[in-house]
Amino acid sequence: MVRISNNILTILNTISFLLSIPIVVVGVWLSRQGATECEHYLEKVFLATGIFLMIISLAGMIGACCRVSWLLWLYLFVMLGLIVLLIFSTIFTLVMINKGAGQSLSGKAYKEYRLGDYSVWLQKRVNNDDENWRRIKSCLQYSKVCERMGTDEASSGRADDLFYSKRLSAIQSGCCKPSDSCNFTYVSPTYWNKTTKALPNTDCALWGNDPNVLCFNCDSCKAGFLDNLKNRWKRVAVSNVVYLVCLIIVYSIGCCALRNNKRDNSWRQ
Known part of the structure; x- marks a missing residue:
């Protein structure tokens, strides 16, 4: 049978x-x-x-x-x-x-991200575990996500305006450029001149123009990574069903x- x-x-x-x-x-x-x-x-x-x-x-x-x-x-x-x-x-x-969402900026096409806006559990995974973030940072650097932003050609002194009109991913916004509150001077998407005055945002001091440094140690980078993870998890939740x-x-x-x-x-x- x-x-x-x-x-x-x-x-x-x-x-x-x-x-x-x-x-x-x-x-x-x-x-x-x-x-x-x-x-x-x-x-x-x-x-x-x-x-x-x-x-x-x-x-x-x-x-x-x-x-x-x-x-x-x-x-x-x-x-x-x-x-x-x-x-x-x-x-x-x-x-x-x-929890968690990007903050819109006046006159900017991209958003900025704050670590405190996301789940406390997720914050601990990236903020309190140096070894864990070191591995994540290694993956981000290897993916060359910042290099894909390209280099704007100065055109009539409006290269910065071209950059501000770009829609950056959460990781690009958080890891590849300084926070908007730093008021750094734009040179290229991944190269900014620092100001000399003291700034309230601790991420500003962590910024470096070295391609392997940039803002990979910033809280904004961790927040951008969590926002990217959040969007991926939304698709995972649908797939799980x-x-x-x-x-x-x-x-x-x-x-x-x-x-x-x-x-x-x-x-x-």
Whole structure:
């Protein structure tokens, strides 16, 4: 007797197993070719994800195809854990992205960002952990996000006006230029002349025209990173809902396949 749920589960896990192979390959490639700390971090993520997906897919595939009930039990237990984890992570994500927004500036197309506007938990992740921010800063520097701002050509003395009319990303606004309150003199998007008077904003003293310094140590850079993270987490929250629905469907199919296994085993006995 053909067991449709077993066949469907076998096909789904075969597909996920095949997808896990390139993920592992990318992880291995990064472990050999990665030159930065950022790439080594991605290496661990790819390897862990690929190996986990490969193992759980094998368990589901063999359990459904070969009627191995204990493997299906293990598969369903892991799937249930993923469903619960996804529910809690989605709720946590929605709570974390509830705070924080860029501040509009008069006469400027871009916004500026303040660290205190964001979730306290997120602030601690970037503000109280020097090692954590060092890794994030390394990734930002390696991505050359500031170099992509380009260099405006002076045109009738209005190069600064061209820059102020640009829509910068949160990271570019926070990390690649000084705060507007510093009142520095514009030379190029990443080169500004400092003023000599004392300024209330502590970020002003941290600014440096060196491409590896800029404002990467500023609170505004951390705030820009959190705003970028917040926007990414919004998309993650939507994706989580889709994944959750898919996992519940697969889990239901797995339960049917396990029931079929029990029936087959009882008939054999």
